[in-house]
Amino acid sequence: MSELKTGGQIIWESLIHEGVDVVFGLPGGAILPTYDDLYKYNYPIHHVLVTHEQGAAHMADGYARATGRVGVCIATSGPGATNLVTGLGTAYMDSTPLVAITGQVSKSLLGRDGFQEADIRAISMPVTKHNYLITDIRDLPDALKEAFYIARTGRPGPVLVDICKCVQQASMEFTYPTTVNLPGYRPNRLTPDPDVIDRVAQLLNEAQRPVIIAGQGVSMAGAEAELRQMAEKANIPVATSLLGVGTFPATHPLSISWGGMHGEAYCNYALQECDVLFAIGARLDDRLTGAFSTFAPKARIIHVDLDPAEMGKNLIIDTPVVADALLTLRALLPQVESNEHPAWLGQINEWRTDTTERDILAQETDELVAPYVMRQLWHATNQGNCTVVSDVGQHQMWEAQYFYHTKPRSLLTSGGLGTMGYALPAAIGAQMGKPQEEMWVIAGDGGFQMTMPELSTVMQERLPIKIAIINNGYLGMVRQWQDVFYNKRYVGTPLFNPDFVKIAAAYGIPGRAVTSKEDVFDAIRQAQNIPGPYLLDFQVEEFTNVYPMVAPGKSNADMIRRGRPVEN
Template identity: 80%
Template sequence: MSEMKTGGQIIWESLIAEGVEVVFGLPGGAILPAYDDLAKYEYPIHHVLVTHEQGAAHMADGYARSTGRVGVCIATSGPGATNLVTGLATAYMDSTPIVAITGQVPTSLLGRDGFQEADIQGVTLPVTKHNYLITNIRDLPDALKEAFYIARTGRPGPVLVDVCKDALQASMPFTYPSKVNLPGYNPNLNTPDGTAVARAARLVNEAQRPVIVAGQGVSIARAEAELRQLAEKANIPVATSLLGIGAFPATHPLSISWGGMHGEAYCNYALQECDVLLAVGARLDDRLTGAFDTFAPKAKIIHVDIDPAEMGKNITIDTAVIGDALLALRALLPQVEANEHPAWLEQIAEWKSETSYRDILQQESDELVAPYVMRSLWHATGEGNGRATVVTDVGQHQMWEAQYYQHNQRRSLLTSGGLGTMGYALPAAIGAQMGNPGQELWVVAGDGGFQMTMMELSTVVQERLPIKIAIINNGYLGMVRQWQDVFYNKRHSGTPLFNPDFVKIAEAYGIRARSVTRREEAYDAIKEAQAHDGPYLLDFQVEEFTNVYPMVAPGKSNADMIRRPAPAVGSGK
C-alpha cells in the first residue's frame, strides 16, 4: 500500500525519481504548499532562488543544454508564471528539454480573475511542446511522469505543469508511475527507414561537391563522433548551423565554419555551390538559408531530422530521413563510400583563403574591436587544452563570438539561436555552472542584453559560482544599430544606450571587476579573470561603430553577401 502524500510531496518525489538534483525558482502564494513540503521533508534537491522567473527558465535551459538532462524551473501563479514565458519560448525554439512547474489559484477560484490568476496553460500553448493544468491531485503523478518523458524524448522541448493550489494541498496514496500512456505521441525513436537511408547514401556517394550541415540535433543525439567518422570517410566538408557549433571541431581540416546571415563567406559559397547537401539535425531556418528558394540551388538536399514536420517546411528537399541523428548516422556510415573530392576541397580552400584575407583582424588598427576580444578569449580559454564553455547573449557580440572563437568541444557554446533572446547569457550560464561544477564558464554579452537580466548577479554570488563575464560594451544596441546603418539610412532611433558603470555594478554585488579599453590589455585581463577564484566581470569598452560582416540582408540570397572590406594594400599584421 502506497503512502499518502500531498501534491507538494508528489512533485518533489517525482522530481527525485527523475533524477533531478537542482531546480531554479522563486516562490509565491499559489506554489507555497510545494515550497513548504520541500523544507518540511528536507528533500535532497537544491533549490536555486532566482531574482526574476525569466532567469529561472533560462537557468533550466542552460542546465539542460550543458548536461543533456531535463532542466526544471518553478514559479508561482500569475506574474510568476508569465515571467517564465520568454524562457520557455527560448527553449521551445531551440529544442531544450525543460519541465516548468507553476502554482495556480485554487480550483474554486479558477476563471474568477482572482489575485495572481493567469491562464498560463493558454498563454504557453504556442511555446511549449505540451502543457498541463492540474485541477485534481489524482492527475498529478501521470502529468509529471509524462512531462519529463515528453520533454526529453524525440525532439526535446519545454513542458509546463500548472498545478492548482488545492491540488498541492490535497493528499493521495502515491507511487511514481512506471509507464506513460500517450497514444498520440510518437517521438520517432526507431532507426530511420532503410529505403530513405539507402537513397541518402547513394546521393552522397554520387556527389561531386557534397557538404554536410550539422545542427544541434547532432549534439542532442550525442552523435559528434559518428558525424566526424562520416565526414572523414568520404572527405565531406562540414558546415554547422549557429546552434550546431561544437558538433564538429572548428579547427578540423574539413570544418567550413558556419553559414547563413553572418556566416563565413567561404561557407556560404560552399552551400550555394554544393551538389548534395546533407543536413543533419538542423532545421534550416531563414537565418541559415537566406531566401528559401535561393538556398543551395544546385543541390539535392537530404534532410535528417527527428521531427517529420521539419521536412520540407522551409526548403524543398529531395530525401527525408526521419529519426535520431545518431541512429541515422550509424545507418548511413557503412553505406557511404570512402571518397576524396580533391577538386571540391581545393575550391573551398581557395574561397577560405580569400575569406581570411578579408578577416577584420587583418585590418591595420590598434583599436579594441570586439572580434579581437573574441579571438583573445579563444586563445586564453579554448585553444589547445582550453575547455571553456561560452554562453553568449544575442546580437553583434554573439555573431563575433561564433566567428572568432573556434569551438572544438561539444556543447562549448550555449546561445539563444531561434528566439534570439537578449538576456539569455547570464542566467543560462548560471544553470550550466550548476550542472557542471568546476567547468570554466564565460558569459559573453552585449551591454544591452546584459542589462536585461543582470540582476541574476545576485544568484551568481548566492551560489558562489566562479562565472566569468565579458561585456562587449559599445554603447549601442549594436545589432539593431547595424540594421539602422544598413537599411534605415543610419538613423539611430532608440539604439544609443545610457549605461551604468558595469564595474561598479559588479562591485556592488561583491564581484571583482575591471574595465578594458586597450587592445594590449585584453588578453591579460582575460587571464587575470581566469586565474581569479570566483566570479569576475570584464567591461570591454570596444570601438563603437564596428559592424558584423559578412551580412546577408533578410530575404536575400546567401550569394548576395555584404562582404568584409578587403584590407588596404600592404597592411595586415
Template identity: 45%
Template sequence: MQLTGAEIVIECLKEQGVDTVFGYPGGAILNVYDELYKHSNEIRHILTSHEQGAAHAADGYARATGRVGVCFATSGPGATNLVTGIATAYMDSIPIVAITCNVGVSLLGKDSFQEIDIAGITMPITKHNYIVKDVTKLADTIRKAFVIAKKGRPGPVLIDIPKDITSTVTEYEPAVIEPVMPSEEVCEEDIQTALEMIRQSKKPYVFVGGGAILSGAHKELYEFIKKVDAPVTDSLMGKGAFPGTDELYTGMIGMHGTKTADYGVDECDLLIVAGARFSDRVTGNVKEFAKHAKILQFDVDAAEMNKNVLITEGVIGDLKVTLKRINELLEQQDHSEWKEKIMAYKEKYPLVYPSEGLTGPFVVEEIYRQTKGEAIIVTEVGQHQMWAAQYYKYTKPRTLLTSGGLGTMGYGLGAALGAKTGMPDKTVVNIAGDGCFRMNMNEIATAVRSNIPVIQVVINNHVLGMVRQWQDLFYGKRYSQTVLNDAVDFVKLAEAMGAEGVRVTTREEFQEAFARALTLGKPIVIDCQIDKDEKVWPMVAPGAPIREAFDEADM
C-alpha cells in the same frame, strides 16, 4: 503511501534524478517550497532574481548537461515571467519542465488574485502542457512531462498545479524511471536512397544543425563526414557538433557566415543537412538557396521536411541512429578536387578584424586562447553573439549556449548560471553586449548569493550594436533609439551586487583581467570598452541570396 500533492512533486523530481531546481517562490507555490525545504540536501534550489532568469537557467543547465532543466514559479506574474524563457527553449528544442502553481480549483476562471491561464498562454510554445485538477493524476503527469520533454525532438513542458491540489492527500506509488532511448526506427528504403545520392555526388557539402548536438551524434557525424570526404558548415546551433579546428570545417553558414561556407553551399551539387531546420538567417533568399544542389535532409521531426526549403529526399529518424546506419553501408568517398576549391576559398576569404585596439573579435579570440577552447561559452544576442560564433573554435558539443531561434536578449547570464551549476568543473563565460546585459544583469546578485563563479564579459559599445549596424547599412544612419549614452557604470553595479568588477580599454588590460578572472573563484564582470561603429563581417542583406555575402572591403 499517503502523500500530499506537494510531497508528490518532490518525490517525482527525485525519481527523475533532478538535482537542481531554479525558481522564485510565491503564495500559490508555498506548499511545494515548504516540502522542498525538507529535501534541501537532495535537491539544490537556486533562487534567481527574476523568474525569467530561472527559465533561462533551466535552459542553460539542459544545454550544458544534456539532462532536463527544471524551474519553479508561482501563479500570475510569476508564471508569465517564465514565458520568454519557455519560448526560447521551444525555438531551440531544449528539454525543460516548468512547474507553476495556480489558485485553487474553485477559484479558477474567476479572475482571482494572481490567477492566470498559464496553460493557455504557453500552449503555442510548449511541446505539451498540463493543468492538474486531480491529485491522483499528479505523479503520472509529472512522469509523462519528463518523457515528452526528452523524447524525439526535445522541448519544454509546463505543469500547472492549483494550490489546493498541492495540499490534498492521495496514495503515491514510487516508480522506477526507465531512460528515454531514441527510436531505432528508420526507413531502409530512405537510407538506400540517401546512399545513392551520396555516391553520385561530385561536390557534396555537409550542413550541421543543432539536432546533431541534441541527438548526441557528434561521433557518428565525424565518421560520416570523413567517409563522404566533404567540406562542412554549421548553423549557430550546430557549433561543436563537428570540430571547428578540423581542416574540412569552413565556418558558419548564413547571414554572418563565412564567404567560404556561403559560396560553397551555393556551388555544391549535394547539400546534406544533418539536424538543421533552414532558418531564414541561414538561407537568405529561399528561392536562391543551394539552387544548384540536390538537398538530402536528416531530421527526427517529419514536420521540418519541406517546411522552409523544398528538399530532394529526406530520412526521418534520430540522427545518431540514421548516421550509424549510413556509416555501416557507405564506402569511402574521394572528393579531392572539390575540397581543393573550397580550401582555396578558405585561404582567399579569411575572417579578419583590425590588428590594433580592443575589439569584439579580439576579446573572443583571447578568451579562446586563455581557456584553450575548453570553456562553455554562453552569449546574449547581437554582434557579440556573432563574434563568439565566428572567432571561438568549438570542438565539442554543448560548449556554445545561445538563443538561436528566438534571439532572446537577456538570455545569457541566467543560462550561464544554469550551465555552471550543472557543470561546476567547467569554466563558464557569458559574453554580452551592454544592451543585453542590462536586461537581466540582476542575476549577478544570484551568482554572488549562490556562489556561482561565472565570468561575465560585456562588449560595451554604448549602443545596441546589431540594430545600429542595420541602421547604418540599410536605414540611412538614422540611429533611432539605439544609442545608450547614459551613466550606467557596470563596474560599480557589479561591486554593489557583491561581485568583482573591472573596466578595460586596451588589449593588454583585457588579457590581464581575464587571466585573473580564470583564477578568481567568484563572479566577475569585465566591462570591455569598444568602438560604437565596429561591425560584424561578412554580412548578407536581408532577403538576399547567401552568395551575395559582403564585407567591409566590398563596400
C-alpha cells in the same frame, strides 16, 4: 496502507524520482504549499532563488543544454507564470528539455479573475511541447511523469505543469508511476529505411561538390564521432548551424565554419555551389538559408531529422529522412565510399583564403574590437576548453566566428528566439550542472542589462562565472541594421550605460574595465586566476559591424562583405 502525501510532497518526490538535483524558482502565494513541503523535506533538492522568473527558465535551459538532462524551473501563479514565458519560448525554439512547474489559484477560484490568476496553460500553449492544468490531485503523478518523459524524448522541448493550490494542499496515497499512457506520442528512435539509406549513399557517392550541415540534433543523438567518421571517409566539408556549433570541431581541416546571415562567406559560397547538401539535425531556418527559394540552388538536399514536420517546412527536399541522427549515420557509414573531392576542396580553400584576407584581425589597427577579444579568449582558455554562453546580437555572431568551438555543448546561445538577456542566467544553470567547467558569459551591454540582477544569484550560489561584456554603447546589431537599411538613423539604439565594474562591485563581484588591445589577454588571465566570479567590461570600438551580412529576405549569394585590404 501507505502514508498519505500532499500534492507538494508528490511534486518533490516525483522530481527526485526523475533524478532532479536542482530547481530554479521564486515563490509566491499559489506555490507556497509546495515550497513549504520542500522545507519539510530537509531540502532533498537544491533550490536556487532567482531575481526574476525569466531567469529561472533560462537557468533551467542552460542547465539542460550543458548537461543533456531535463532542467526544472518553478514559479507562482499569474505574473510568476507569465514571466516564465520568454524562457519557455527560448527553450521551445531551440528544443531544450525543460519542465516548468507553476502554482495556480485553487480550483474553486479558477475563472473568477482573482488575484494573480493567469491562464498560463493557454498562454504557454504555443511555446511548449505540451502542458497541463492539474485541478485534481489524482491526476498529478501521471502529469509529472509524462512531463519529464515528453520533455526529454523525441525532439526535446519544454513542458509546463500548472498545479492548483488546492491540489498542492490535498493529499493521497502516492506511488510514482512506472509507465506513461500517451497513445498519441511515439518518440521512438527511428531507424532509417534501408532504401532511403541506399539513395542517400548513392547521392553522396556520386556528388562532385557535397556539403554537410550539422545541427544541434547531432549532439542530442550523441552522433558527433559518427559525423566525423563520415566526413573524413568521404572528404566532405562540414558546416554547422549556429546551434550546431561544437558538433564538428571548428579547427578540423574539413570544417567550413557556419553559414547564413552572418556566417563565414566561404561557407555561404560552398552552400550556394554544392551539388548535394546533407543536412542532419538542423531545421534549416531562415537565418541559415536566406530567402528559401535561393538557398543551395544547385543542390539536391537530403534532410535528416526525427521530426517529420521539419521535412519540407522551409525548403524543397530531395530526400527526406525521418530518423535518428546516430542511427542514420551508422547505417550510412559502410555505404559511403572513400572520396577525395580535390577540386571542390581546392575551390573552397580559395574562398577561405579570400575570407582570411578580409578578416578584421588581419587589418592593422590599435582599436579594440570584439573579434580580437573572442580570439584572445579562445587562446586563454587553452584553445576553447570551456563553455561559452553568449547573449544575442553582434557579440554572439563574433563569438561564433572567432572562438573555435571544438567540443559538443560548449556554446550555449539562444538561436531560434534570439532572446537578449539569455546569457547570464543560462550560464548560472550551466554552471550548476557542470560545477567544474570554466564558464564564460559573453554579452552585449544591452542584453546584459536585461537580466543583470541575476548577479545576485551568482553570488548567492558562489558560482565562479566569468563575465565578458562587449560594450559598444549601442544595441549594436539593431544599430547595424540602422546603418545598412535605415540610413544611419539611430533611433532607440544608443545606450545610457552604468559603470558595469561598479555594478559588479555592488554585488561583491570584482571586475575590470578594458579599453586597449594590449590589456585583453592579461585581463582574461586575471579573471581566470581569481577564484569566484569576475566581470570584464570590454569597451570596444563603437561602430564595428559584423560581416558578412545577408539582408533579410535576400539570397546568401548577395552578402555584404568587409572590403579587401588596400594593396600598396
